[in-house]
Amino acid sequence: MSKFIQSNDIHEFLVHNRPLFEESLLNEAVNVRDKINEIHLIGNINLLDNAHNLVLLVVDQKEEEVNSFARKEGIVWAKYSMTLSFKLEWLRAIRKTLWEFLFHFDVLSGKTEKLSDDFYKETSHYNELIDSFINGFFISYSKYKDELIDRQQKLVNNLSAPIIPITPDVSILPLIGTIDTNRANVIEEKVLFEVGRLRIQTLIMDLSGIAEMDNEAIKLFLKLLDGVSMMGSKLVITGLRPEIVRNMIKLDVEFGTKATTKATLQKALQDYLPVDKSSKESNNHLFSR
Template sequence: MGTEFINKEDIAGFISANRENFKEKLLSEAVTVRNKINDILEKGNIDLLKNAERLALYIARNMEDELVEFAKIEGIAWAQHSLTVAFKLEWVHAIRRTLWYFLYQYDKLNGEEEFKRKKFFDMEKRINDRVDQFLNTFFISYSDYKDQQLMSQRQLVENLSVPIIPINSSIAVLPLIGMMDTYRINTLEEKVLVGIGNMRIQTLIIDLSGIAEMELDVIVQFEKILNGIQMMGCKPVLTGLRVDLVRKMINAGVSFDSEVATKGTLQQTLTEHLVLDNGHYQ
């Protein structure tokens, strides 16, 4: 690191005037991150060195609003590109140490042997508070973005897990596949009842041939959903009931309402409910 520093009348100007020394000191403090700077630039178009100086100047100038907004933007950027937050934590702590080093150099050039007590503690509180504020806002922004992504993905999965497929203006098919747990059965209840109302379905064919497992409490909840479907003025038709599922229902004493029709296969049910005209379903 160069031993010469260009003196300026305030700390922000001192940092800007000694930019190369600032970068060199920062890289010496961030041992792990310095080898990832180019990777992060390529992956997320994030210039760590440029942003570090920007953050340092916001702190030095006590620009709280700009610092908070910058932290939000940084949090979203790191979340979007799934960058490792441990690198960010090390980097910001390196910026903190570099800032204190520069304050020391600045104080030496201004001829004071040491900070007066009040001046030192005021400066310490202000700088550390701003760095902590940046970190807190960054992690909140990062976490919020990730939460929104998870919520969006969950909604997509929910829609895909309850695929109501209209066959014509009054008949729809609901093929259920995989594990039917408590969370999914609750999703099923909401999506099915809303779907019947919005699509004005009169007959809903529910194909269970793809269901891998259904616990007893889920079966009981499913029975209530079938009652709800009838209350909506829609006729439920079950197809593809597997032997093990039927056996579990029998042993538990669960029986569906007499108004709930059951058929062997989906193909059989479609053939009975649709009018075949010239080889095309109408």
């Protein structure tokens, strides 16, 4: 390693010897050094600048700045889904390199025989701040990830039951895919909320895109029919597949007066939408494609 630039102040010592600090840090974090440019491109994060800023805040005992820095780092790291194992290795390397440079500083300053109390206080303060950074980083990272997952789940839930208003009184709920117990609960909550919010008089629920509905989902589906009826809305079900009908028959399920069934969505729209003759011909042409 090249010769150190001596200084009487640890902050200045780290500033003056930054190239040596970075060299030592990169040698310590062997798995991270090859990822520095990639991380910079992905999240615009300069790991070397950030490492140097962190150690300066630590030796200056700036606790608030350390915690603020940790929160910002956690958010950026989570936002771009960067690997946590690299961050852990990088922080370990920063801590080890800092202690190496504190030792060189003491040697050059003639302070190699520090009193144990002074040495203990110094090491405790520095370690506490680095640990505080690590803790703040992971709390911020986890919080951002949890909020992101929550937002994504809400989006998925909305897409699971996309109610489309057609007129002020009539709306369509086209469902596709598989309905399991979890999705059935989501659909029930969303439908009841939207029926009340939009004051839907007639809800056309198209099931032609449903490939499978398990037994528990069918039972929950019946509860949804009860709820919609209790709210004064008329429910029209279209596109029931034969395999789903067979499952309903096995479970002795009957809609009764809870819902009206139509073979197709086209038929339901013809019956429940007030259209003139020209519009009706247009709709027939649309559905015949």
